[in-house]
Amino acid sequence: MIDTLLISSSAERAPQIAARLEASGIAFRLRTLHGTAKQLRVHAAAIKSADLLIVDDADLTPRELSGVEEVLSHLPHLHCMLVTPAPSTTLLMAAMRVGVRHVLSWPLDDREIADALAHVSAKKHAGVRRDGRVVSFTSCKGGSGTTLIAVNLAYALAALRDKRVLLIDLNQQFADASLLVADKAPPATLADLCSQIDRLDAAFFESCVMHVHANLDVLAGAGDPVKSGELRAAHLERILTLVREQYDAVLIDVGQNINPLAIHALDHSDSICMVVRQNILYLHAGRRMLDIFKELGYPASKVKVIVNQYDKNARINLATLEETFGAKVAHHLPRDEKQATEALNHGVPLVTGAKGGALAQGISQLAALLWPLPVAERKSVLGRLFASRPNSPPQLKPGH
Numbered sequence: 001m002i003d004t005l006l007i008s009s010s011a012e013r014a015p016q017i018a019a020r021l022e023a024s025g026i027a028f029r030l031r032t033l034h035g036t037a038k039q040l041r042v043h044a045a046a047i048k049s050a051d052l053l054i055v056d057d058a059d060l061t062p063r064e065l066s067g068v069e070e071v072l073s074h075l076p077h078l079h080c081m082l083v084t085p086a087p088s089t090t091l092l093m094a095a096m097r098v099g100v101r102h103v104l105s106w107p108l109d110d111r112e113i114a115d116a117l118a119h120v121s122a123k124k125h126a127g128v129r130r131d132g133r134v135v136s137f138t139s140c141k142g143g144s145g146t147t148l149i150a151v152n153l154a155y156a157l158a159a160l161r162d163k164r165v166l167l168i169d170l171n172q173q174f175a176d177a178s179l180l181v182a183d184k185a186p187p188a189t190l191a192d193l194c195s196q197i198d199r200l201d202a203a204f205f206e207s208c209v210m211h212v213h214a215n216l217d218v219l220a221g222a223g224d225p226v227k228s229g230e231l232r233a234a235h236l237e238r239i240l241t242l243v244r245e246q247y248d249a250v251l252i253d254v255g256q257n258i259n260p261l262a263i264h265a266l267d268h269s270d271s272i273c274m275v276v277r278q279n280i281l282y283l284h285a286g287r288r289m290l291d292i293f294k295e296l297g298y299p300a301s302k303v304k305v306i307v308n309q310y311d312k313n314a315r316i317n318l319a320t321l322e323e324t325f326g327a328k329v330a331h332h333l334p335r336d337e338k339q340a341t342e343a344l345n346h347g348v349p350l351v352t353g354a355k356g357g358a359l360a361q362g363i364s365q366l367a368a369l370l371w372p373l374p375v376a377e378r379k380s381v382l383g384r385l386f387a388s389r390p391n392s393p394p395q396l397k398p399g400h
């Protein structure tokens with residue numbers, strides 16, 4: 001989340017700048033004050049707590065940059081962006097000299113402002129050593145909703161909880177998580193990465209993932225049984241060690257295959273979500289899967305049963321599931337064909353697509369269950385989770 005302070009000399013341009021920031025898809029918090037570059041001192045207290053200061057001043061001249069210079073000399077970590085119509089070369093040079101990296105001309109170019117924001121976000125997150133929690137999503141039968149849940153949970157954590165999130169698609173036949181998040185081909189797949197595992201470091205990993213949102217990267221699945229066959233547990237181990245340091249949350253869409261590679265992912269997961277539905281096939285297969293987890297030595301607390309497409313009138317109700325599984329149902333998500341289809345076809349993440357939609361709320365609650373909020377933040381952030389959606393919902397598939 002980039003704390004952004006916009007100081008604007010125009011009541012007309014300010015909302016337009018806010019809309020462009022919104023359209024970038026990068027998480028930010030915005031405060032807007034009226035003023036010009038000359039008047040920065042007056043706003044010193046507000047500037048102090050910002051990551052990014054945007055000064056929108058139509059009459060900006062190199063002279064007025066002394067105020068910006070003063071601010072940046074006291075706050076070396078602050079990023080400053082200037083917005084002004086047709087900035088002259090003299091102004092650009094003067095801005096650079098005082099430490100301003102981004103001078104944007106009015107009217108704003110969507111791409112330029114998104115790139116500038118991505119740059120600020122990357123700088124804010126760089127160099128922070130994280131201790132990522134790994135959560136795997138498995139199903140005992142196809143079509144339970146594992147991918148839909150993993151993708152949308154990843155987006156919820158990235159966009160609403162400001163976590164750095166990685167989604168790894170471990171499905172070995174029909175890897176489809178990356179299709180749900182982007183129209184373009186991924187730069188590399190898990191199989192490509194593993195075939196060059198000796199090159200693995202943070203920079204190489206970064207070049208292999210698909211950047212879906214400022215906080216969300218996706219490592220696409222092999223998507224080919226032959227290539228999947230070449231993946232080794234030792235490769236995955238090296239990848240997981242690296243990514244735990246780079247991300248707050250690592251979500252693995254394991255799917256329904258329980259093979260040595262999947263078991264390795266499950267061994268190294270902090271939690272396993274087993275996604276089931278309310279029918280007899282899941283009842284039996286789910287029981288069998290929980291037995292396997294027990295044989296693998298996983299404590300009961302590590303495994304969370306998630307019921308998807310919950311139907312309170314179904315013959316197999318939660319009590320029957322719990323009795324058969326010998327385990328509590330940790331969470332259930334409602335069925336919502338409209339929202340699920342919209343998310344699938346248009347790449348609109350559930351948590352931003354439909355205001356107050358039950359499925360979106362269920363995903364947000366699952367995020368809070370798996371990544372509990374610090375007590376002090378609970379009230380305000382939960383308030384934000386269920387707050388009204390942004391004016392223009394960000395899309396999972398850029399350019400859709």
Ligand SMILES: Nc1ncnc2c1ncn2[C@@H]1O[C@H](COP(=O)(O)OP(=O)(O)OP(=O)(O)O)[C@@H](O)[C@H]1O
Pocket residue numbers: 139141142143144145146147148149171255256308309333334335336337338340341344359
């Ligand atoms: N809560 C829900 N409400 C309505 N439709 C849903 C819900 N969850 C998933 N679906 C739909 O069910 C279908 C299967 O979902 P998904 O692909 O996520 O399942 P999966 O477990 O990953 O399947 P696979 O075994 O093929 O990997 C999709 O069309 C999806 O949109």
Ligand SMILES: [Mg+2]
Pocket residue numbers: 146147148171176255
């Ligand atoms: Mg799937």
